[in-house]
Amino acid sequence: MDFGSGRRRTNKIKKEIKTTAYPHTLQFYKIPPTETISLQEFEEFAVERLKVLKAVETVGIKHIRSSKDYSDLLEKDIRNTGLRKILKTQKADDDSENEDVYNSRRMDHISHFILRLAYCRSEELRRWFIQQELDLLRYRFQNENKESRDTFLKQNNLNYDPISDEEKNSIFDNLASSGNAGSVKVKTTEYFKVPFTDALDLVKGRKVYLHKGLAYIACDDMVSILLTVYRTYLSHALAVTARVLPHLQEDDRLLPMLCGLSKRYLGQDYTAKKSNIGQVTAEMIDMLSKQSFPPCMQQLHHSLRQNHHMRHWGRQQYGLFLKGIGLSMEEAIKFWRTEFTKLMDGDKWDKQYSYNIRHNYGKEGKRADYTPYSCMKIIMTNHPGPGDFHGCPFRHCDADLLRQKLQTQGIAKADQEQIMNYLKGSHYQLACGSYFTATHSKVMDSGDTAPQISHPNGYFEESQRLHSGLKSQGSSTPKTPHASRQPMSQTTPSRLSQSSQPISQQVPSQVTQLSGIEEMDDDFPADVMDEMMMGVDS
Amino acid sequence: MSFSDQQELEKEIQKRCPYKIDIGAVFSHRPKDQKTVKAAAFQAQEKELVFDIDMTDYDDVRNCCSGANICDLCWPLMRIAIKVVDRALRDDFGFEHMLWVYSGRRGVHCWVCDEAARKLSQNGRTAIAEYLSVVRGGENQTKKVSLPSEDPIHPAIRHAIDIIHDHVQEYLVNKQDFLDEEEQWQKVKQLAEDFEKHGTNSKNRWAIIEKRVEQSQGKSNYPKSKNLDSEILLQFTYPRLDVNVSKGVNHLLKSPFCIHPKTGRVCVPIDTTDVDSFDPQKVPTISQLLEELDNETSDAEGKKLKDYKRTSLNGSIQVFEKFLKKLENSWKGKLLEQSDMKREF
Ligand code: SF4
Numbered sequence: 001m002d003f004g005s006g007r008r009r010t011n012k013i014k015k016e017i018k019t020t021a022y023p024h025t026l027q028f029y030k031i032p033p034t035e036t037i038s039l040q041e042f043e044e045f046a047v048e049r050l051k052v053l054k055a056v057e058t059v060g061i062k063h064i065r066s067s068k069d070y071s072d073l074l075e076k077d078i079r080n081t082g083l084r085k086i087l088k089t090q091k092a093d094d095d096s097e098n099e100d101v102y103n104s105r106r107m108d109h110i111s112h113f114i115l116r117l118a119y120c121r122s123e124e125l126r127r128w129f130i131q132q133e134l135d136l137l138r139y140r141f142q143n144e145n146k147e148s149r150d151t152f153l154k155q156n157n158l159n160y161d162p163i164s165d166e167e168k169n170s171i172f173d174n175l176a177s178s179g180n181a182g183s184v185k186v187k188t189t190e191y192f193k194v195p196f197t198d199a200l201d202l203v204k205g206r207k208v209y210l211h212k213g214l215a216y217i218a219c220d221d222m223v224s225i226l227l228t229v230y231r232t233y234l235s236h237a238l239a240v241t242a243r244v245l246p247h248l249q250e251d252d253r254l255l256p257m258l259c260g261l262s263k264r265y266l267g268q269d270y271t272a273k274k275s276n277i278g279q280v281t282a283e284m285i286d287m288l289s290k291q292s293f294p295p296c297m298q299q300l301h302h303s304l305r306q307n308h309h310m311r312h313w314g315r316q317q318y319g320l321f322l323k324g325i326g327l328s329m330e331e332a333i334k335f336w337r338t339e340f341t342k343l344m345d346g347d348k349w350d351k352q353y354s355y356n357i358r359h360n361y362g363k364e365g366k367r368a369d370y371t372p373y374s375c376m377k378i379i380m381t382n383h384p385g386p387g388d389f390h391g392c393p394f395r396h397c398d399a400d401l402l403r404q405k406l407q408t409q410g411i412a413k414a415d416q417e418q419i420m421n422y423l424k425g426s427h428y429q430l431a432c433g434s435y436f437t438a439t440h441s442k443v444m445d446s447g448d449t450a451p452q453i454s455h456p457n458g459y460f461e462e463s464q465r466l467h468s469g470l471k472s473q474g475s476s477t478p479k480t481p482h483a484s485r486q487p488m489s490q491t492t493p494s495r496l497s498q499s500s501q502p503i504s505q506q507v508p509s510q511v512t513q514l515s516g517i518e519e520m521d522d523d524f525p526a527d528v529m530d531e532m533m534m535g536v537d538s
Numbered sequence: 539m540s541f542s543d544q545q546e547l548e549k550e551i552q553k554r555c556p557y558k559i560d561i562g563a564v565f566s567h568r569p570k571d572q573k574t575v576k577a578a579a580f581q582a583q584e585k586e587l588v589f590d591i592d593m594t595d596y597d598d599v600r601n602c603c604s605g606a607n608i609c610d611l612c613w614p615l616m617r618i619a620i621k622v623v624d625r626a627l628r629d630d631f632g633f634e635h636m637l638w639v640y641s642g643r644r645g646v647h648c649w650v651c652d653e654a655a656r657k658l659s660q661n662g663r664t665a666i667a668e669y670l671s672v673v674r675g676g677e678n679q680t681k682k683v684s685l686p687s688e689d690p691i692h693p694a695i696r697h698a699i700d701i702i703h704d705h706v707q708e709y710l711v712n713k714q715d716f717l718d719e720e721e722q723w724q725k726v727k728q729l730a731e732d733f734e735k736h737g738t739n740s741k742n743r744w745a746i747i748e749k750r751v752e753q754s755q756g757k758s759n760y761p762k763s764k765n766l767d768s769e770i771l772l773q774f775t776y777p778r779l780d781v782n783v784s785k786g787v788n789h790l791l792k793s794p795f796c797i798h799p800k801t802g803r804v805c806v807p808i809d810t811t812d813v814d815s816f817d818p819q820k821v822p823t824i825s826q827l828l829e830e831l832d833n834e835t836s837d838a839e840g841k842k843l844k845d846y847k848r849t850s851l852n853g854s855i856q857v858f859e860k861f862l863k864k865l866e867n868s869w870k871g872k873l874l875e876q877s878d879m880k881r882e883f
């Protein structure tokens with residue numbers, strides 16, 4: 001016996017515990033951390049992960065996911081954060097390396113769970129968080145080699161047996177015309193048969209061959225299965241967290257911090273703001289729409305004035321936006337009623353539509369205070385169909401028609417080109433930023449960069465700020481209460497955390513409202529459905 | 539209102555005699571007890587997967603009527619819709635128990651009653667509805683269907699196009715005369731690269747398009763024309779689902795055999811093996827049924843007939859019973875399987 005070996009043995013045991021805690025560089029974040037950590041570490045972890053997620057979002061707006069530009073830029077950005085070590089696949093098993101591996105995985109793990117707390121509180125926050133976490137996992141998964149990917153799938157019970165060559169040949173044409181494969185690739189690729197419910201992303205985009213309830217997945221597409229499962233899990237987990245969060249209220253150190261954290265992304269929670277209600281009246285809308293509405297809202301406004309009618313999703317998108325800029329419920333009812341009753345009689349309107357407005361203002365049904373839609377929501381969900389004018393013009397308009405519209409609005413040729421260029425790369429929000437600059441040249445200094453647009457209400461406020469700034473000749477106290485808001489790109493953690501104070505006071509009521517929410521994607525609550533049914537008789 | 543079993547429902551219907559019933563989900567608790575159970579515990583447990591296809595969504599591609607009106611000239615759109623969606627649900631998703639119902643006025647509903655369908659998550663429902671949606675784009679997009687010219691066409695769309703092909707002459711050319719007006723023809727032409735040929739009526743204009751597509755195959759100078767014919771067919775006839783109705787588990791849908799409040803017509807099931815002969819104008823109205831009930835009460839041999847058998851509703855009820863029978867059998871099969879499994883242990 002020698003004393004030295006004893007020490008070595010404990011080290012070894014410790015090491016084993018550590019490797020079993022995080023057997024893989026990727027994780028599914030199933031088990032919440034149980035250890036106690038300091039408040040300081042808590043905040044640091046959260047901030048670092050937030051930087052990563054923010055990078056995921058920005059890079060995703062600039063480049064097509066999974067492209068080389070995308071991974072290069074994202075890798076660079078992540079290297080600049082405290083989570084840089086999650087990038088490296090770790091193989092070496094010497095002690096110091098292992099300690100490193102353990103620490104970075106631990107940080108990955110804990111930081112994820114902290115942000116869950118911060119981002120479970122509203123549908124909009126959850127949507128954002130899930131989207132970025134999914135993109136992050138996709139990126140990391142695709143960076144691993146085949147062996148490591150297989151191990152990870154297996155650890156999470158997502159491994160399936162490949163189909164036989166006979167089976168593959170019998171459905172060869174179908175495989176070659178589904179998804180992105182092409183016949184050359186089908187020959188060399190392994191295929192797996194999974195229940196279609198495990199491949200919803202692929203099903204949704206019609207990117208997979210389906211037969212009798214089974215989806216035939218190419219090896220490369222397995223990441224999609226992983227993400228589908230992850231999305232379901234995470235969305236459920238966030239709903240559960242939202243429900244238990246009120247118990248955290250007792251800890252008055254945590255909540256303000258959590259709220260401050262989530263503000264760093266959305267910058268502004270457009271529901272929490274009550275101060276501007278009543279600032280805008282129905283009569284002012286025409287003027288404001290010319291001056292400060294983003295294209296999506298101008299378009300809705302125009303169509304409403306022209307058709308004296310608007311379909312459901314248009315009413316939602318526009319109505320909530322108007323609420324966000326400060327139109328009170330009474331004014332909203334006046335505004336919509338005046339326009340609609342040019343075609344239908346008042347009684348019918350009162351019966352079918354006033355409910356909808358009161359509902360959006362939290363006066364009916366669930367009494368939830370609905371939030372104005374963000375650009376991401378407008379661009380990604382509820383695609384407009386025939387008869388619809390909602391959506392984002394940069395995303396949902398024919399290129400020729402859009403160009404024509406820009407022309408009529410007198411946008412300079414050079415700006416038109418820039419906007420159209422952004423569209424080619426699917427950078428709708430950047431296009432909107434250029435549009436903003438082009439239409440605000442009178443009130444912007446020539447050196448000013450385009451604001452980064454992430455919310456129609458943000459667009460509006462930024463525009464109002466510039467206009468009022470001009471009127472008051474650079475006075476340091478602009479009129480709009482939230483005028484100090486900066487474009488998101490300049491968001492720095494330290495500056496925004498100042499805003500956590502007033503916002504935290506709003507939280508308790510918000511949290512109670514949310515505690516009944518079941519699934520995050522349920523942005524179509526029962527009573528809205530009922531309301532729709534009232535309007536629909538087929 | 540909620541019911542825990544058939545008896546309770548039956549009693550209430552007889553008591554109230556409603557002319558319209560909307561059906562929602564099966565809940566874990568009675569909705570009227572909602573206040574007493576925790577919000578988290580009150581959940582929709584299962585619901586049929588439903589589709590709602592409504593003629594008003596086709597206004598931009600109908601030349602005969604608009605809004606809530608339908609006629610013999612546009613009804614083929616619903617036939618195509620039923621065939622296309624039914625095929626995909628059956629072959630692609632493996633569902634077996636689809637009940638198609640005429641809504642009584644301007645569209646059709648589909649109830650998918652397989653157990654797997656009833657238990658689908660919201661994301662699952664959304665994915666299926668999106669898979670089945672092809673016509674996209676609001677009022678600012680002229681071209682609402684784009685099939686990428688480099689890639690082959692997805693099997694589901696191929697099948698849809700095959701189904702639609704059967705209706706081109708009869709429906710698009712003869713009934714709708716869809717390329718007759720100069721304006722329509724110009725619009726369609728805009729979708730491709732310039733063409734010189736002109737044409738004078740729907741028939742020869744359609745022929746021009748088909749010719750053009752043929753010429754563009756394997757050549758790169760007409761990339762926009764490669765799938766032009768298919769794109770046009772899809773834009774004009776592919777089923778337009780109301781995705782929001784299918785997505786949620788909270789949406790209510792009118793029950794089969796209700797009376798439509800505006801038309802008085804019964805919401806009758808449609809036989810999917812004979813979609814083409816279903817004619818909405820021939821669906822009985824409530825007043826017609828009342829009259830029929832006053833007729834003879836026995837058949838030729840003097841046997842007393844059940845009331846509904848004496849009316850023009852008889853055929854529809856048989857369609858419904860056939861559907862139920864099949865559903866019941868699969869349910870029984872499942873129970874057998876379960877008891878077999880138990881016996882093994
Ligand atoms: S980018 Fe956002 S603000 Fe701009 S038009 Fe689109 S949805 Fe509206």
Ligand SMILES: [Zn+2]
Pocket residue numbers: 600602603607608609610611612613
């Ligand atoms: Zn018609």
